[in-house]
Amino acid sequence: MKENQVKSLVEKAKEIKEKAYVPYSHFPVGAAILYKDNQVIQGVNVENVSFGATNCAERTALFTGITRGYSKDDVVAIAVSANTKDYITPCSICRQVMVELCQADTPVYLTNGNDEIKKVTVEELVPFAFSTMDN
Structure with missing residues (x-):
């Protein structure tokens, strides 16, 4: 991806995090996914008093992509944004969902509160991913 495309995707993740529903943690996270047809989801x-019912930004975006008919072959890149000192990383559940709904080489752009960007891949986030039930 070109630098301006990465910055645009990161900005969309940053903007949307203000709409997070976080009455308990007060820790808003936004995610933006670029698909091959240039659509961004x-x-x-979204938190819940029953914390197990909480859903992360990355899964919200990926699941919305599925409902719109996208597949793992359609995902170009993912950006994640939070107001953190260090780079925000997806939780382990989100990482496993990325393994299922993205290609291993899908770029994931992690950001921090200083507007710095770090590029990793899904495979780098989950180097020993559980990826098939056939094993």
Whole structure:
């Protein structure tokens, strides 16, 4: 991806995080996914007093992509944004969902509160991923 495309995707993740529903943690997270047809789907974390019912921004965006007919072959890149000192990383559940719904080499752009960007891949986030039930 070109630098301006990465910055645009990161900005969409940053903008959407303000819509997060976080009455308990007060920790908003935004995600934006670029698909091959240049559509961007955004997601936020949505908390619930029953914490197990909470959904992360990355999964919100990925699941919305599925409902719109996208497959793992359609995902170009993912950006994640939070107001953190260090780079925000997807939780382990989101990482496993990325393994299922993205290619291993899908770029994931992690950001921090200083507007710095770090590029990793899904495979780098989950080097020993559980990826098939056939094993």
